[in-house]
Amino acid sequence: MKKIFGLGLFILMICLLSACNDDDTSKEPSSKPTSETASTVAGDDIFQKSCITCHSSGDITGGQVKLDSTKIHADFQKKEDLYSFVEKKMPKSAPGSLSKEQYDAVVNYLWDQKE
Template identity: 75%
Template sequence: MKRILGVSLLIFMMAALSACSNDDPSKEPASTPTSETTKELASEPATASAGGDIFQKSCITCHSSGDITGGQVKLDSTKIHAVFQQKEELYSFVSKNMPKSAPGSLTKEQYDAVVNYLWDQK
């Protein structure tokens, strides 16, 4: 049973990542945060509510979550907590891989806020 659950979660994560792939950049909307957007978002504290705003501006192209709807992949908090046992694991993944169009382009504070937002959803 654990093996089936593990394989299912792996398939879900692979599907989520492939949905946001940049195989053909000419068809992708320009969603790389500009320096002005990054400066604007950097001033926000690393709270879950600030994370919702940052999520709306930086992640919505590919994802929707909670009450925020947008991209092809809806993030589910139960699946997030099943895949990532600790908030630090989620932070590590998100900060290295997201946003897909510009991984690592947000500030530490922005990643903290987005991870707090995602982690606190129930």
């Protein structure tokens, strides 16, 4: 009988504690990365997997050709122009082989290196 009473009391306490835990995160600022930040991170990963054999960029060192953000912005006035080029020509060994999301992410990563 004591075991049943103890178990019942334990369950009741857990229920009360759960009810008291009013964790309303809508009042707190979101700590989730914005889509731009998430895209940049994914772009960084994709760059390392798909582009590093030929290019290096920013802090990522790899292939023979270092991408210069100033040159990227001089050669491509709009991000859409850069996207079109990268989608049609890269990776050089298999142009057009990445998904639209992967091209979006890597172009956002490259474009955001402006400065």
